[in-house]
Amino acid sequence: xxxxxxxxxxxxxxxxxxxxxxxxxxxxxxxxxxxxxxxxxxxxxxxxxxxxxxxxxxxxxxxxxxxxxxxxxxxxxxxxxxxxxxxxxxxxxxxxxxxxxxxxxxxxxxxxx
Amino acid sequence: xxxxxxxxxxxxxxxxxxxxxxxxxxxxxxxxxxxxxxxxxxxxxxxxxxxxxxxxxxxxxxxxxxxxxxxxxxxxxxxxxxxxxxxxxxxxxxxxxxxxxxxxxxxxxxxxxxxxxxxxxxxxxxxxxxxxxxxxxxxxxxxxxxxxxxxxxxxxxxxxxxxxxxxxxxxxxxxxxxxxxxxxxxxxxxxxxxxxxxxxxxxxxxxxxxxxxxxxxxxxxxxxxxxxxxxxxxxxxxxxxxxxxxxxxxxxxxxxxxxxxxxxxxxxxxxxxxxxxxxxxxxxxxxxxxxxxxxxxxxxxxxxxxxxxxxxxx
Ligand SMILES: Nc1ncnc2c1ncn2[C@@H]1O[C@H](COP(=O)(O)OP(=O)(O)O)[C@@H](O)[C@H]1O
Ligand SMILES: [Mg+2]
Numbered sequence: 315x316x317x318x319x320x321x322x323x324x325x326x327x328x329x330x331x332x333x334x335x336x337x338x339x340x341x342x343x344x345x346x347x348x349x350x351x352x353x354x355x356x357x358x359x360x361x362x363x364x365x366x367x368x369x370x371x372x373x374x375x376x377x378x379x380x381x382x383x384x385x386x387x388x389x390x391x392x393x394x395x396x397x398x399x400x401x402x403x404x405x406x407x408x409x410x411x412x413x414x415x416x417x418x419x420x421x422x423x424x425x426x427x
Numbered sequence: 428x429x430x431x432x433x434x435x436x437x438x439x440x441x442x443x444x445x446x447x448x449x450x451x452x453x454x455x456x457x458x459x460x461x462x463x464x465x466x467x468x469x470x471x472x473x474x475x476x477x478x479x480x481x482x483x484x485x486x487x488x489x490x491x492x493x494x495x496x497x498x499x500x501x502x503x504x505x506x507x508x509x510x511x512x513x514x515x516x517x518x519x520x521x522x523x524x525x526x527x528x529x530x531x532x533x534x535x536x537x538x539x540x541x542x543x544x545x546x547x548x549x550x551x552x553x554x555x556x557x558x559x560x561x562x563x564x565x566x567x568x569x570x571x572x573x574x575x576x577x578x579x580x581x582x583x584x585x586x587x588x589x590x591x592x593x594x595x596x597x598x599x600x601x602x603x604x605x606x607x608x609x610x611x612x613x614x615x616x617x618x619x620x621x622x623x624x625x626x627x628x629x630x631x632x633x634x635x636x637x638x639x640x641x642x643x644x645x646x647x648x649x650x651x652x653x654x655x656x657x658x659x660x661x662x663x664x665x666x667x668x669x670x671x672x673x674x675x676x677x678x679x680x681x682x683x684x685x686x687x688x689x690x691x692x693x694x695x696x697x698x699x700x701x702x703x704x705x706x707x708x709x710x711x712x713x714x715x716x717x718x719x720x721x722x723x724x725x726x727x728x729x730x731x732x733x734x735x736x737x738x739x740x741x
Pocket of ligand 1: 349648652653656657677679680681682688689693694695696705706707708709710711712731
């Protein structure tokens with residue numbers, strides 16, 4: 315499913331990366347622990363997190379993550395937005411918490427082992 | 428459970444807002460005010476004043492004499508003058524003399540406070556000697572804040588773009604291109620610069636994305652460890668045509684039990700590091716998993732040196 319589809323499903327708002335929303339997402343990595351994200355074997359994944367520091371975007375960039383969704387009304391810091399623009403990481407945000415967001419995405423074919 | 432979550436959210440929101448108040452405290456009225464103020468002279472007629480207001484689409488105009496603020500004419504004053512047929516009276520005759528002003532060196536947060544208190548959306552700005560130097564509105568403050576926010580975005584963009592242009596230090600006896608990075612204690616802001624720079628160079632060499640990801644992760648975890656556990660250090664990445672070698676050496680305080688440090692889940696990370704999403708004790712094991720050869724040398728009270736290499740071939 316594309317990031318655009320995910321946005322619709324999770325009622326998410328766009329922060330930056332309008333032109334990148336047709337990317338095909340194959341998996342989700344949902345965590346507030348960047349160390350966890352850095353250890354994942356997943357490919358073509360979207361990172362879902364409640365952290366809003368620039369390190370989230372750095373982690374996404376280095377892992378080749380296709381996008382980041384912020385949960386619980388979090389909005390990325392401005393510096394993170396600048397980084398995301400350069401590294402072409404689309405950022406979106408939703409009001410739901412991590413658990414609710416994952417529930418909404420369950421059964422969408424994003425379970426990758 | 429849901430209580431804990433909403434509490435957490437509220438706390439963070441409060442922190443975010445206090446950053447804005449801090450910014451508004453640091454910003455002074457002179458940083459946000461409009462400098463070219465339309466003024467009228469005391470001897471101007473209200474008809475002339477009305478023309479100034481209409482032409483410039485403003486609802487109030489300060490009356491100045493030799494640059495000093497002596498009064499203000501508002502739209503209300505004009506309406507009243509129209510009512511009573513007093514449009515040929517002078518500004519001096521009909522102006523409000525007790526003008527609410529704000530000092531040029533006052534913080535923006537104080538200025539906003541004063542606007543709230545007096546109920547005016549705009550305040551004339553005066554300097555120490557009562558000279559009129561500008562005018563400030565809510566909108567000026569908002570505009571400046573938006574500008575500052577956008578400026579942070581632009582600066583971050585410029586920094587990230589410059590990573591791709593990094594040139595290697597002049598090579599000595601080695602054949603590889605050598606990139607050196609200073610990594611400072613607690614410097615989260617620059618965490619990942621080394622990893623990101625090397626990634627960009629490897630992309631230019633068309634190394635496979637999977638290999639690049641392993642190198643980037645190993646370097647990033649190493650950088651983070653220097654930032655959160657050490658007094659600071661240096662990372663060197665040598666890029667050869669077929670492999671990368673990374674050497675990280677910090678200034679201590681070293682690791683007492685290296686074997687323990689290498690086990691999954693062992694961590695001495697601070698609360699701050701954990702708040703930032705690090706410190707799960709997965710770094711060193713992850714680095715080992717990502718690289719082809721790995722060496723760590725450390726002892727209590729000494730520097731920690733980590734050396735690892737990754738080959739490009741599949
Ligand atoms: N450069 C370093 N200097 C001092 N101690 C370190 C350094 N790197 C790692 N350590 C120690 O090793 C532990 C495990 O490191 P790591 O596996 O990266 O987990 P984490 O960083 O999440 O704590 C750290 O908690 C710390 O005690
Ligand atoms: Mg670590």
